[in-house]
Amino acid sequence: MSSLFFVVCIVAIACTASTVQHYLKLRARRQDSSSDLRETLLQLEQIEKRMQVLERIVTEKKFDLKQEINRL
DSSP, X not given: OOHHXXXXXXXXXXXXXXXXXXXXXXXXXXXXXXXXXXXXXHHHHHHHHHHHHHHXXXXXXXXXXXXXXXXX
């Protein structure tokens, strides 16, 4: 086999390895961003639940009564 064939094979292997490495980096980055998104959504759900509890407390009649007593 000629030396040109070996040169072409080495260049092809290098290009393929570079492409595979780039693909794996992109895949890892995509997984990281999806886990960050899940964590952010969980935090948002917790905040929404807390807001609902606070709204319930503030709209209770007993809360209004306590506020009036404290004003006196």
